[in-house]
Amino acid sequence: xxxxxxxxxxxxxxxxxxxxxxxxxDRGHPxxxxxxxAGKARPLVDRGARAAAAPREAIEASxxxxxxxxDYAALHTVLDPVAGSLAGKxxxxxxxxxxxxAHEAAAWARSHGADYLDGAIMTTPPGVGDHGMMFLYSGPHxxxxxxxxxxxxxxxxxxxxxxxxxxxxxxxxLLGLMWAAMTGWLHGAALVGAEKVPAADFxxxxxxxxxxxxxxxxxxxxxxxxGRYPGDDATVDVQIAAIDHLLHAAKARGVDNALPELLxxxxxxxxxxxxxxxxxxxxxEVLRKPVEAR
Amino acid sequence: xxxxxxxxxxxxxxxxxxxxxxxxxDRGHPxxxxxxxAGKARPLVDRGARAAAAPREAIEASxxxxxxxxDYAALHTVLDPVAGSLAGKxxxxxxxxxxxxAHEAAAWARSHGADYLDGAIMTTPPGVGDHGMMFLYSGPHxxxxxxxxxxxxxxxxxxxxxxxxxxxxxxxxLLGLMWAAMTGWLHGAALVGAEKVPAADFxxxxxxxxxxxxxxxxxxxxxxxxGRYPGDDATVDVQIAAIDHLLHAAKARGVDNALPELLxxxxxxxxxxxxxxxxxxxxxEVLRKPVEAR
Numbered sequence: 001x002x003x004x005x006x007x008x009x010x011x012x013x014x015x016x017x018x019x020x021x022x023x024x025x026d027r028g029h030p031x032x033x034x035x036x037x038a039g040k041a042r043p044l045v046d047r048g049a050r051a052a053a054a055p056r057e058a059i060e061a062s063x064x065x066x067x068x069x070x071d072y073a074a075l076h077t078v079l080d081p082v083a084g085s086l087a088g089k090x091x092x093x094x095x096x097x098x099x100x101x102a103h104e105a106a107a108w109a110r111s112h113g114a115d116y117l118d119g120a121i122m123t124t125p126p127g128v129g130d131h132g133m134m135f136l137y138s139g140p141h142x143x144x145x146x147x148x149x150x151x152x153x154x155x156x157x158x159x160x161x162x163x164x165x166x167x168x169x170x171x172x173x174l175l176g177l178m179w180a181a182m183t184g185w186l187h188g189a190a191l192v193g194a195e196k197v198p199a200a201d202f203x204x205x206x207x208x209x210x211x212x213x214x215x216x217x218x219x220x221x222x223x224x225x226x227g228r229y230p231g232d233d234a235t236v237d238v239q240i241a242a243i244d245h246l247l248h249a250a251k252a253r254g255v256d257n258a259l260p261e262l263l264x265x266x267x268x269x270x271x272x273x274x275x276x277x278x279x280x281x282x283x284x285e286v287l288r289k290p291v292e293a294r
Numbered sequence: 295x296x297x298x299x300x301x302x303x304x305x306x307x308x309x310x311x312x313x314x315x316x317x318x319x320d321r322g323h324p325x326x327x328x329x330x331x332a333g334k335a336r337p338l339v340d341r342g343a344r345a346a347a348a349p350r351e352a353i354e355a356s357x358x359x360x361x362x363x364x365d366y367a368a369l370h371t372v373l374d375p376v377a378g379s380l381a382g383k384x385x386x387x388x389x390x391x392x393x394x395x396a397h398e399a400a401a402w403a404r405s406h407g408a409d410y411l412d413g414a415i416m417t418t419p420p421g422v423g424d425h426g427m428m429f430l431y432s433g434p435h436x437x438x439x440x441x442x443x444x445x446x447x448x449x450x451x452x453x454x455x456x457x458x459x460x461x462x463x464x465x466x467x468l469l470g471l472m473w474a475a476m477t478g479w480l481h482g483a484a485l486v487g488a489e490k491v492p493a494a495d496f497x498x499x500x501x502x503x504x505x506x507x508x509x510x511x512x513x514x515x516x517x518x519x520x521g522r523y524p525g526d527d528a529t530v531d532v533q534i535a536a537i538d539h540l541l542h543a544a545k546a547r548g549v550d551n552a553l554p555e556l557l558x559x560x561x562x563x564x565x566x567x568x569x570x571x572x573x574x575x576x577x578x579e580v581l582r583k584p585v586e587a588r
Contacts, residue, residue: 243469
């Protein structure tokens with residue numbers, strides 16, 4: 001323990017909550033933990049944590065309370081009965097949820113006299129404590145700044161704005177990018193795998209290619225903001241021609257084409273809206289309208 | 295011009311072919327160009343290229359002939375009448391197509407006494423000549439090695455193997471990853487954009503997040519090759535729970551959910567196949583079967 005380090009309580013000791021508490025202990029924060037099933041606390045107690053016997057005792061132990069439970073229903077089950085203990089505390093809620101749930105939780109915390117930061121953890125449990133990993137926060141800037149040194153024990157803390165819903169909004173947007181990228185990568189691995197290319201050979205090229213793709217994103221971001229999509233580098237028409245090679249090659253090798261077929265249909269919607277000669281960034285125009293409205 | 299540099303002919307002067315010829319000129323290669331519509335050659339002639347009057351003259355001008363035309367139909371329209379001139383040359387075919395088309399072109403070139411490399415350009419025309427950009431080649435290793443210094447004028451040349459279809463197979467696989475990632479990024483930009491977050495603010499975080507995601511790919515590649523997917527870091531079940539937050543947040547903001555709905559259905563197919571407690575890499579098991587077979 002380190003006397004100049006903020007005391008922190010962690011509520012919820014699933015694999016992520018346990019990783020959070022472990023990172024705090026590693027940085028010398030006096031750390032109190034609580035979990036519904038007490039057995040989860042044992043490895044942390046062995047590393048120097050104090051196990052609280054009940055939620056109220058956990059909250060009263062520290063000025064900063066980090067909550068990381070299964071969902072908002074679990075959050076309220078734990079905290080509602082002891083809401084009176086939150087006055088004067090900072091509740092840092094790292095439970096996954098929607099922006100709307102974050103707004104409600106922020107209002108609920110304020111009504112009980114607590115400061116509130118909503119957060120999202122952009123890594124898996126083994127990445128917690130690594131300064132390269134992003135932890136996204138939203139809520140009052142002053143509250144974030146006051147506790148930045150503590151939050152830095154968990155990863156690289158980034159403040160997105162005062163609206164408490166922003167962290168979970170970004171979280172969903174970034175996870176959507178991850179699922180799309182991971183599924184696209186797996187589709188590619190299945191395709192080359194049909195020709196006996198190991199995923200371990202394909203993946204370094206895929207990772208290097210993603211660096212090239214991030215260059216395209218950097219080019220396209222200001223196009224999205226300007227609503228103008230000059231197709232100087234590559235057009236939607238060119239992409240539509242190229243995706244047929246993928247569909248053909250994958251079909252011939254028994255690889256499910258649902259993902260590239262959907263991507264082609266999105267490109268064709270953009271073309272139908274007049275974006276054939278524009279850059280791929282123009283596809284955002286058709287994503288902004290629900291399918292029924294196309 | 296540089297006397298120790300290989301003379302090269304470029305057939306096809308669309309934006310990509312023109313970029314290839316320009317990169318060769320920049321590195322001092324004696325460069326002959328030909329295009330169906332002769333006007334495209336003019337800017338390159340101004341930079342030192344020689345414009346051939348006809349395909350035969352173009353091919354006879356250099357031991358290395360790089361072809362970059364619209365498609366394989368265009369390739370054969372240009373080269374079939376002058377196939378006899380290819381004997382003893384190296385044909386480097388950078389025309390986009392399928393692995394099957396590459397196999398046929400390789401056999402055709404061999405039947406006319408030419409060496410053949412198939413290639414794929416993993417950048418847009420403005421990236422040609424940049425050593426960070428990948429150029430993928432497949433075909434005889436000795437032919438690749440003999441011409442590597444010339445190919446290095448265009449970008450970073452990587453040899454994938456002797457099978458001439460490998461370059462276009464990897465090309466399709468990598469483009470599929472690109473379309474998935476770019477569409478996922480645009481979906482995220484549309485989602486945060488609904489809350490007035492500029493794409494220029496979201497994109498640096500998206501790019502940093504992709505670096506974290508590439509760490510997941512590095513973890514998952516050997517799982518794919520082993521056919522075992524331990525869910526130590528995050529399970530398919532966890533992803534299914536999280537994607538509902540994205541669907542909810544996007545629907546509430548009028549963003550088209552076709553992509554995340556498809557991704558969720560793929561995850562649910564993996565769960566139905568028993569992969570709920572496994573890592574996301576297990577999703578490849580359902581991609582290997584066509585939809586009808588699920």
